[in-house]
Amino acid sequence: KKPNVERNVTINKSEFKAAVVKHLHCTLGTDENKANNHAWWKATCSAMQEQVLEGIRKTQKTHYLNDTRAVHYFSAEFLMGRLLSNNLQNFGLFEVANDALNELGVSLSDVLEEEPDMALGNGGLGRLAACFIDSLATMELPAIGYGIHYEHGLFRQEIQGGAQIERPDSWRDYGNPWEICRPESIQEVSLYGYVETKYGENGRIQKEWHPGHIVKGIPWDIPVVGYGGKTVNVLRLWQSKSSGYFNWDVFNAGGYVDAQVENVQAETISKVLYPNDETEAGKELRLIQQYFFCACSLKDIIRRYKRAHGDDWSRFIDQVVIQLNDTHPAIAIPELMRILVDRAELDWDRAWGICTKVFAYTNHTLLPEALEKWPARMLEKILPRHLEIIYEINHRFMKEVDKKWPGDNAVKARLSIIEEGNEKMVRMGHLSVIGSFAVNGVAELHSRLVKQNLFPEFDALWPGKLTNVTNGITPRRWLKACNPALSKLIDKKVGADWPLDLKKLEGLEKYAGNKTFQKQFMQVKQQNKQLLAAEIKESLGFDVDTNAIFDVQIKRLHEYKRQHLALLHIMALYRRLLENPDYDMHPRVFIFGAKAAPGYKLAKDIIYAINKVADKINNDARVNQKLKVAFLPNYRVSLAEKMIPAADVSEQISTAGKEASGTGNMKLALNGAVTIGTLDGANIEIAEEVGDDNIFIFGLTVDEVNELKASGYKPYDYYYKNPEIKAVLDWLETDYFTPGKPGALASIKQSLLDHGDQYLVLADYEAYSKAQEEVDKAYRDKERWAKMAIINTAKMGKFTSDRSIRDYVERIWKLNACPVRKG
Ligand code: 26W
Numbered sequence: 001k002k003p004n005v006e007r008n009v010t011i012n013k014s015e016f017k018a019a020v021v022k023h024l025h026c027t028l029g030t031d032e033n034k035a036n037n038h039a040w041w042k043a044t045c046s047a048m049q050e051q052v053l054e055g056i057r058k059t060q061k062t063h064y065l066n067d068t069r070a071v072h073y074f075s076a077e078f079l080m081g082r083l084l085s086n087n088l089q090n091f092g093l094f095e096v097a098n099d100a101l102n103e104l105g106v107s108l109s110d111v112l113e114e115e116p117d118m119a120l121g122n123g124g125l126g127r128l129a130a131c132f133i134d135s136l137a138t139m140e141l142p143a144i145g146y147g148i149h150y151e152h153g154l155f156r157q158e159i160q161g162g163a164q165i166e167r168p169d170s171w172r173d174y175g176n177p178w179e180i181c182r183p184e185s186i187q188e189v190s191l192y193g194y195v196e197t198k199y200g201e202n203g204r205i206q207k208e209w210h211p212g213h214i215v216k217g218i219p220w221d222i223p224v225v226g227y228g229g230k231t232v233n234v235l236r237l238w239q240s241k242s243s244g245y246f247n248w249d250v251f252n253a254g255g256y257v258d259a260q261v262e263n264v265q266a267e268t269i270s271k272v273l274y275p276n277d278e279t280e281a282g283k284e285l286r287l288i289q290q291y292f293f294c295a296c297s298l299k300d301i302i303r304r305y306k307r308a309h310g311d312d313w314s315r316f317i318d319q320v321v322i323q324l325n326d327t328h329p330a331i332a333i334p335e336l337m338r339i340l341v342d343r344a345e346l347d348w349d350r351a352w353g354i355c356t357k358v359f360a361y362t363n364h365t366l367l368p369e370a371l372e373k374w375p376a377r378m379l380e381k382i383l384p385r386h387l388e389i390i391y392e393i394n395h396r397f398m399k400e401v402d403k404k405w406p407g408d409n410a411v412k413a414r415l416s417i418i419e420e421g422n423e424k425m426v427r428m429g430h431l432s433v434i435g436s437f438a439v440n441g442v443a444e445l446h447s448r449l450v451k452q453n454l455f456p457e458f459d460a461l462w463p464g465k466l467t468n469v470t471n472g473i474t475p476r477r478w479l480k481a482c483n484p485a486l487s488k489l490i491d492k493k494v495g496a497d498w499p500l501d502l503k504k505l506e507g508l509e510k511y512a513g514n515k516t517f518q519k520q521f522m523q524v525k526q527q528n529k530q531l532l533a534a535e536i537k538e539s540l541g542f543d544v545d546t547n548a549i550f551d552v553q554i555k556r557l558h559e560y561k562r563q564h565l566a567l568l569h570i571m572a573l574y575r576r577l578l579e580n581p582d583y584d585m586h587p588r589v590f591i592f593g594a595k596a597a598p599g600y601k602l603a604k605d606i607i608y609a610i611n612k613v614a615d616k617i618n619n620d621a622r623v624n625q626k627l628k629v630a631f632l633p634n635y636r637v638s639l640a641e642k643m644i645p646a647a648d649v650s651e652q653i654s655t656a657g658k659e660a661s662g663t664g665n666m667k668l669a670l671n672g673a674v675t676i677g678t679l680d681g682a683n684i685e686i687a688e689e690v691g692d693d694n695i696f697i698f699g700l701t702v703d704e705v706n707e708l709k710a711s712g713y714k715p716y717d718y719y720y721k722n723p724e725i726k727a728v729l730d731w732l733e734t735d736y737f738t739p740g741k742p743g744a745l746a747s748i749k750q751s752l753l754d755h756g757d758q759y760l761v762l763a764d765y766e767a768y769s770k771a772q773e774e775v776d777k778a779y780r781d782k783e784r785w786a787k788m789a790i791i792n793t794a795k796m797g798k799f800t801s802d803r804s805i806r807d808y809v810e811r812i813w814k815l816n817a818c819p820v821r822k823g
Contacts, residue, residue: 016100019047040106041114045177048087052223055232062820063142067308070142071813075325077126078147080118081637083178089481091229116171117636119153122277123556124663125364129325131801134474137226137233140817146297149220149237152272157595157634162611166598179220187217189295195384207342209385215266216241217296227476231820238296240269276597277556278370287374294332317357321813324361327372327428333435334389360812361432361439363450364660376424394418397434415457433458438812440469443661443682469808471661472801475502478667482641485524503797508790518786532646536630542618544628548587549779552643553651557594557603560658564606564748565761569769571728577623586779589628593635602751609745612737645671652677655759657702666799672789676771689795694788698771699764715753718762725765
């Protein structure tokens with residue numbers, strides 16, 4: 001069956017060939033004989049870009065002519081990965097390009113490998129943004145992503161002697177064929193300086209911000225091609241540049257040198273992505289980054305609005321909705337107030353009425369260390385007017401709180417945007433809830449906890465404002481493009497339009513018990529495992545048995561995600577095998593991918609420990625037929641695309657209540673991996689979809705975690721009670737894994753015993769170990785396993801990001817699709 005997707009692009013093989021060759025000659029100045037794969041990659045991108053640009057033009061014209069309402073997705077991170085394969089796929093030109101390049105004597109898959117990942121994000125939140133803009137374009141929704149054009153994305157990870165080393169990521173060093181510079185839309189952004197209070201003719205108090213410095217924001221547009229190639233939206237990323245402007249009013253004559261320093265600083269704003277995931281470091285440059293891209297983006301939105309509606313603000317809320325991806329862009333709220341009150345001279349209530357109908361906020365984490373707070377003093381220095389506005393917002397809000405809870409100062413202290421203490425802090429989460437019309441968590445459990453624990457009184461104050469939108473992933477990248485073999489098999493069974501309607505995968509369920517289909521399905525898995533085994537061989541230099549269970553844990557390294565729980569269990573298996581060479585287990589390869597924040601000591605220690613334990617096990621002939629450990633360096637989107645299709649088991653073992661949603665869990669299950677996981681985040685909803693028989697759930701629930709902590713959790717109890725735990729933890733202190741360096745892995749034991757085991761690793765160990773025995777037993781029953789794997793794929797329909805976006809559109813954004821047609 002041919003995909004029944006109406007396409008807007010028709011270009012055949014010989015035209016494609018001609019276009020690639022033309023660009024090889026005319027864009028790159030080389031020819032077929034001289035070109036290397038990198039040149040072929042660029043020429044292929046340029047050939048595609050002709051289609052892409054035509055798509056952007058048509059889309060923008062259509063949106064303009066229809067004066068559409070649009071969503072503006074504000075995010076400090078967009079983890080796009082590679083674009084060529086995705087764009088070919090979404091235009092329906094993958095086969096055409098493959099054949100065309102073949103005839104030119106070039107392998108498309110080699111060419112695709114030339115593309116550097118666009119790694120402008122840390123992890124889940126950044127990749128979610130990328131999946132969402134894919135869905136928005138696919139569903140023909142008027143949308144634009146706004147973010148930062150980081151010169152260096154997330155660091156490249158090298159492993160040296162087992163330890164993580166960070167190297168700069170230089171994704172643009174040899175040029176990026178996708179981005180389009182838009183100098184006609186450059187914006188200016190103010191920083192520092194002071195606020196002057198003036199009295200207008202009507203006695204109205206007027207505030208004027210005299211900035212100390214102005215920087216330029218240069219927009220770069222990245223095309224976002226919807227599936228079917230009809231709508232092509234853009235991701236607009238801002239690069240900072242010195243404006244050369246220096247305010248002599250603000251600095252004295254001695255400020256001349258400072259001025260030059262600040263010019264250099266202007267260009268640092270968009271230099272590098274902060275690699276912290278879930279830890280707020282309170283760094284000034286990060287606040288400036290956030291304000292920089294929000295201010296540029298708001299100006300861009302307002303320019304576009306004014307082109308259609310002039311100075312009439314009355315329709316602004318009909319045309320514009322802004323989604324804040326976590327609190328990173330929360331400063332946009334006081335910035336819009338500043339524009340409306342100080343610049344457009346609207347009165348406060350009218351301005352606030354507009355603001356609170358424009359913004360919506362998504363929370364992605366409950367971890368206290370990830371909740372952004374800025375010192376009031378820092379805000380005052382960088383954005384003096386914004387701090388005043390925040391105080392005014394808070395003052396009026398406190399009056400509202402007093403109406404609801406008269407005289408209750410405790411509730412005021414909890415709800416206030418300002419946290420009093422040694423140093424006054426501005427709580428960006430509170431500001432976001434107060435300044436938005438909708439607030440959502442990212443999975444059912446997480447949203448309930450946001451309501452009950454993080455913002456309890458806000459829910460009482462504004463019932464209905466706090467809600468849930470469960471995350472999703474784009475099936476175009478995370479099945480169709482990354483797993484072509486499985487995709488083709490699925491096409492044959494349920495038709496080829498599942499990428500647009502993922503519920504269609506349910507059609508596979510009736511084949512779950514069918515021996516022939518089971519065989520085909522597991523053959524595809526086997527092929528994918530061979531591809532990954534080749535990658536492991538290439539990257540790490542050793543062989544893995546593709547008949548072994550491929551057990552995959554891929555995500556940022558964090559204590560709450562508990563990679564060290566998996567590690568303790570691996571060490572226990574090793575120990576069982578040493579004690580009893582006949583210990584009965586199916587061969588297993590534990591495969592990890594994880595980056596640690598450069599300043600997160602224990603996370604780096606865990607990476608080191610995994611690698612050291614891996615070295616020992618992989619080289620121990622007594623066990624390495626049954627057990628192997630592969631830590632693949634530099635985990636990133638393009639590596640995920642190779643690991644996910646090959647996974648048998650998906651590790652989702654966070655402490656209950658800590659993982660907001662997880663999205664890797666969805667990608668793995670969609671590709672037929674069976675989850676071993678806790679009742680956390682979206683695991684709960686995955687379990688609901690696949691049923692208890694097709695997932696391995698273990699461990700404490702959120703309530704049990706709270707009870708155990710309230711009753712005084714004592715990790716030593718588990719250490720003394722369970723000889724395996726004790727043996728394994730003690731093992732970490734010896735020099736068995738780090739010859740000549742006893743104690744090199746001791747920090748992990750310390751964190752679990754002496755520092756209180758915050759994330760209850762030891763409390764969940766036994767349940768995890770038992771669940772792993774169940775996994776082992778299930779895998780050995782080939783039919784049972786094949787059935788489980790198929791059902792996992794069949795039941796992932798709910799987790800398409802198209803469904804998430806539909807939820808946002810219907811319940812929050814109130815957008816209409818705007819079809820883009822030929823012409
Ligand atoms: C201020 C430092 C900082 C940086 C990034 C704090 C917090 C973050 C992000 C919120 C981290 C993140 O990516 N969170 C993940 O978001 C995913 C998408 O919703 C969820 O699936 C993950 O559970 C959540 O950890």
